[in-house]
Amino acid sequence: MTTTTKTADATTAPTAGEAVLDARGVTMRFGGLTAVRDVNLTVNSGEIVGLIGPNGAGKTTFFNCLTGLYVPTEGEVRYKGTVLPPTSYKVTDAGIARTFQNIRLFHNMTVLENVLVGRHTRMKQGLWSALLRLPGFKKAEAEATQRAMELLEFIGLQDKAQHLAKNLPYGEQRKLEIARALASDPGLILLDEPTAGMNPQETRAAEELIFAIRDMGIAVLVIEHDMRFIFNLCDRVAVLVQGQKLIEGDSQTVQSDERVIAAYLGEPVAEDAPAVEAPAKDAPAKDAPVEAAPAKEAPSEDEDDASEDSPSDDAPETPEASADEESSEDTPQDPASGKENDA
């Protein structure tokens, strides 16, 4: 059953290029703070779209709006033409799966069980079916297990199916989270910093994995700070700064856009940069010193919005992105605890 939907997607994907995800005017306010302001974004089938921006730009908040963890204050999100319900599990049911910035596996479950949980929405057996072992129960369990094993094979963890998730090394935990998301047969998968904390080899492996997911006919929306990774991978890149979308386009457009360079990328990425590994990675790192600690994203986000909504704050610049070179430098000062991570 699962394979049929996949192939259906795969056939339509490259030809039609219809919008899988269509977010219109999404605005998210927390009290007086506007974390995301009037963002439009579409993801077409068969596409990999990147979402970048300095820490605190509202990327994860935007993700949470898409997946129903937050209900957007304004705007609407459509998935394949229908407006998404505002609850997390219904969004997954509709066909959007996600991973988390800080890995959220079920630590005390086995690798296989983790993927089976991801399969939840595609199984219909309830309590009575389980208690009375109604006909179809065993079949459904076997099917789900088989599908889960296929996915584990896909990410290369089939030999560790019976291990506890918490005993996996970091990189494999990331992969497992992706497999778990794929288990719900999504039409769109949202990856929140899938290569955070990975070494270059692992990052390249993740790249391959994401291409493979795209080839399965699943559209991908990915947040990442690794620019090499993003520009290699994505068909389109959207830049989010201070809750607003600055620009959207292919990697060339984005990389050469002055405002993006000013707000996020820092000094221009040289044309030959991809050949040299270090400079490409270092360039953004200089101007975004908090990059290495994504956990701080949420506080800094609040701070950004605070500076926007109350000009008396220490950042008197206009919200115009071109003007706040310093914005990423004065981020770590807001001690407010990360709302986002609590959600």
Next chain:
Amino acid sequence: MTTISENPQAASVSKRDEATGLIGFVPAKAARALVLGGAVLTVASCFLSWTWTPAFPGDLTYYGSPAGLQLQVLVLGLLTTLFALSSYGVKGTRWLTPAGADAAVKFAALATFGTTWYTVAAISISLGGPVNLEPGGAIVAIATLVTLLGALALPFERPTVLPVDPEDTGWDQFKHRAGNGWTAFKGAFATTGPARKLPPMHSSVEILIITGILAVALGVFTYGVGTEYDELFLGFLITAGLGFAAVNKSGLMQQATQLTKKHQNLTIAGAFTAAALFPFTQTDDQYATLGVYILIFATVALGLNIVVGLAGLLDLGYVAFLGVGAYAAALVSGAPTSPFGVHFPFWAAILVGAGASLVFGVLIGAPTLRLRGDYLAIVTLGFGEIFRIAVMNTDGTSGPDITNGSNGIASIPNLSIFGFDFGAEHSIAGFTIGRFANYFFLMLLIMAVVVMVFRRSGDSRIGRAWVAIREDETAALAMGINGFRVKLIAFALGASLAGLAGTVQAHVTYTVTPEQYLFAGPIPPNSAFLLAAVVLGGMGTMSGPLVGASLLFLIPNKLQFMGEYQLFAFGVALILLMRFRPEGMIANRRNQLEFHENDETPAPLAKAGA
């Protein structure tokens, strides 16, 4: 102990190669001989008279016939002898210690020593001095001491410890030395490796072995329930506890687990059969009473394990659902004090009881399950009390007349199913089965239902969703799990299982009063004891709550002398267990997996950069 006085710096460097025991000066061969000799002597001296007067309970004055505590020492002495022989590699005894004999010998010697010296001390204290010991008593004391010393002198692999920093302050050095000593001490009792794999056997042999294990378990349980005086029960606790540890260290337990896992359904069926045989081992109804109460307690604990162990919902008012079931059944039982003059047949009463609990579970769960963690615990604690107070007040004066207030509903008639009167004695195959034994069988059936529900629901889509919610609710929601609905199902299912047990409880106890359903009290079941049974036994396991409930019921029941200190002792035991074995007495499959996996793979990497 002795190691603390040893010099760890020197020991860790020079002595590691020779592998000495905790008592260093005895050569290994002599130590092993001491163990064997001491154990044999212990066995022999169990046939001697230990005291001159029958005033000590159990009458240990006879030559040639071990009684009471002597019997326990005899069993332990035999166990030690067998393990010691096995450590010599004597043919025919090697299978006894698949995980290495030395640790098992140490624990067995410790168990023998503990029980014997407890007995000797009890005789001396209760009769007024060691002068009351016959030579047999003195011999057994010395023999067990020799065995223990020999066992402690057995060489073991010393764990590597850090030498003491000479620049530390004296207090820090002392702490460090003490820590090193403790590590070495623990190392002395550790097994050297995992148990050997079982040789391939014909499945009928395996089934025979399982039958044997279950028979032993039934024997131990029956003996424990049937202990007649405090000394015997305390001795039983020491014997069973340390003896179990010895068998565990020998690796036999691991092999038994392998077998029972292989034939899981059969083992469960066998366990129920063994439990059903329990009334037949009794001559009167006295201990069947205990059996019924244990079963009621254990059934409710198992129901709570679905809510707490699987779904992770800390429910501190769970006993209220038992109460709802019991009251519902009592109200429709035709009891004269019930304001409803109806008398439902049992099948209807059980539906009413479980149904009422289900309704209350949904009513209480629906508003509260939106809370997480501590808040849920507080609210359920409140609802547990609200139930009790509401029942207290619906007595016709403070409120409508439904439950008869604090007097409760009394004189609940005995059940009668298909003409089988549960109140009367029946004779089955020459055995007399009394009232409580009848209810014991009924309760066993209900427990079978609960066990089935627990197993089947746990191993399914909904069971995985429960565990996922327990692990990380946000991630579970993002996986498409309707968290509220799934939690409500767990809560309501747990409630109705408790109600099921409550319907039988009402008939067993004749009376239901609000005071039976407290949050905490000296008599189980109450919410605190139920939770303790689950936690002590092992959360998320099936056998854990059963073991926990049995112990928590038996110990206060048997040790009457503890009296007012019961709750205190209970608290101390709880703290100790949580300190030294936080996963509970019976570790979860997942925990076992975890320990197993730590042998092969390194610990997960730190979450840096996440």
